[in-house]
Amino acid sequence: MSKRIEADDVDIYYGKFKAVEGVTMTIEPRSVTAFIGPSGCGKTTFLRSINRMHEVIPGAYVDGKITLDGDNIYDPGVDPVTVRGLVGMVFQRPNPFPTMSIRDNVLAGYKINGRRLAKSDADDLVERSLRGANLWEEVKDRLDRPGSGLSGGQQQRLCIARTVAVNPKVILMDEPCSALDPISTLAIEDLIRELKEDYTIVIVTHNMQQAARVSDVTAFFNIEGTGKPGKLIEMGPTEKIFSTPDVRATEDYITGRFG
Structure with missing residues (x-):
């Protein structure tokens, strides 16, 4: 079900401004890869390029x-x-459709694409x-109630259910726990570990402990200064990145010396 993602010398632009430069990486199937780095370094922009969400912004291109799995998504x-449809996305803040029931939120992907189910x-x-x-156990008796009536952590899991329903091969998560309390965060992290058995998962996080807990591989992005493009500095097994990184800037960021 899951797919290998490969990026080859990827530059990402907003009009004439180059936001990300020269990213080359491989993300293995059935794994969790965390993108870390300071704000503005391009990690979310690169994440959005993996399912072509970046180009919905006028003037943006890759x-x-x-x-x-070898098929160029930008052909x-x-x-x-x-x-x-192949690469689903879960956003920073839970965004269930407020006028839809829990049940209809799960089925939203099918309805939006005009697909009918018995x-x-x-x-x-x-x-x-x-x-x-x-x-399921928390909501099975209230499927016809609004999804917006759930707690924040439940809403985020509903959004994940909505993503899973359309049978993607990759799931992207942009800081999925940043708006959640610690208990809800733990539930999402446990879910991420379970989901990697079937999906390729890529997560952007500012939480170093979270990256260390849930990811198999960590990619550190950085930026030289305002107006400069973000770059992939180092990528490797999470344990190595957090214990013996090859680049000093990676160690400085992880230990809180900057960022």
């Missing part, structure tokens, strides 16, 4: 190649909507997706 004939198939998909997000 140079270079990003592949999923001219590739539909960005198809890419976003009621029994829809019921099975809702239960399977909510179980996959460790939320």
